[in-house]
Amino acid sequence: MSKPPKISRRDALKCAGAAAAGAAAAYAGVKLLPQRENASSAATSGNGEHQPIPNSQNKTAMKVLLINGSPHKRGCTFTALSEVASALENSGVQTEIFWLGAEAVSGCRGCGVCRSTGQCALNDSVNAVAERVSELDGFVFGSPVHYAAASGFITPFLDRLFYAAGKRFAGKPGAAVVSCRRAGSTAALEQLNKYFTICNMPVAPSQYWNMVHGNSPDEVRKDLEGMQTMRTLGQNMAWLLKCIAAGRAAGIALPAYEARVATNFIR
Numbered sequence: 365m366s367k368p369p370k371i372s373r374r375d376a377l378k379c380a381g382a383a384a385a386g387a388a389a390a391y392a393g394v395k396l397l398p399q400r401e402n403a404s405s406a407a408t409s410g411n412g413e414h415q416p417i418p419n420s421q422n423k424t425a426m427k428v429l430l431i432n433g434s435p436h437k438r439g440c441t442f443t444a445l446s447e448v449a450s451a452l453e454n455s456g457v458q459t460e461i462f463w464l465g466a467e468a469v470s471g472c473r474g475c476g477v478c479r480s481t482g483q484c485a486l487n488d489s490v491n492a493v494a495e496r497v498s499e500l501d502g503f504v505f506g507s508p509v510h511y512a513a514a515s516g517f518i519t520p521f522l523d524r525l526f527y528a529a530g531k532r533f534a535g536k537p538g539a540a541v542v543s544c545r546r547a548g549s550t551a552a553l554e555q556l557n558k559y560f561t562i563c564n565m566p567v568a569p570s571q572y573w574n575m576v577h578g579n580s581p582d583e584v585r586k587d588l589e590g591m592q593t594m595r596t597l598g599q600n601m602a603w604l605l606k607c608i609a610a611g612r613a614a615g616i617a618l619p620a621y622e623a624r625v626a627t628n629f630i631r
């Protein structure tokens with residue numbers, strides 16, 4: 365196995381800066397989504413007050429999309445995602461919170477059209493996000509726990525997004541966040557984390573599993589450990605993004621993967 369090239373810390377930082385500048389240029393053409401929200405205008409602090417996010421000293425051109433899979437635009441899941449977004453912004457990473465809405469999201473029909481077009485045959489917000497995956501750097505999927513599972517909004521959304529555009533997510537860090545009143549959080553987290561680990565995505569960690577408890581945003585804000593877990597997740601994701609950018613600038617590319625073998629359990 366060949367060793368990765370050795371470079372000095374100074375050179376790595378220089379390259380990371382160049383990579384960030386390149387990424388900034390790429391973002392110039394980013395399309396707006398209808399229900400997006402910049403976290404800088406939406407963040408809440410641990411005590412529940414809306415606060416401006418202080419200017420970061422080490423701003424990068426990297427951007428994380430946080431998807432709110434709750435039918436409540438500014439409910440408990442949003443409260444948790446906003447805390448992650450604040451920590452990312454404080455670490456110099458741009459964020460955008462995208463709400464899926466409260467209207468039914470169609471499930472995957474398994475028609476296979478996306479296999480040849482790279483787009484879902486049902487042309488809705490799934491395709492709007494799919495088109496932007498390549499220019500985004502990281503993803504956080506947030507969901508309320510509904511019957512010990514992820515919501516009926518984010519589940520069909522992610523099924524179709526990953527079926528159509530799964531390959532585009534490779535190498536981009538992901539994390540899942542859930543909000544529940546009492547139980548079922550780990551089952552929902554396990555479900556959401558599976559989108560990352562089937563698509564070569566590194567999973568950003570935190571100090572605990574990424575859950576908050578509460579039935580209202582106020583209750584969630586009182587879950588101090590949950591809110592701290594969200595902040596740590598944001599910090600870790602920013603760190604991971606910077607490590608990946610520095611590695612890429614130093615010539616460490618994604619592995620060249622083998623052509624996929626699919627045996628369908630027939631031997």
Ligand SMILES: Cc1cc2nc3c(=O)[nH]c(=O)nc-3n(C[C@H](O)[C@H](O)[C@H](O)COP(=O)(O)O)c2cc1C
Pocket residue numbers: 434435436438439440441442507508509510511512513543544545546547548577578579580
């Ligand atoms: C249909 C439905 C099912 C729910 N199932 C669970 C559950 O299994 N476990 C739980 O702890 N809370 C459950 N809840 C409560 C929500 O998970 C909890 O209130 C969550 O924080 C709401 O987040 P939101 O404000 O972002 O929608 C359920 C709520 C609804 C509407």
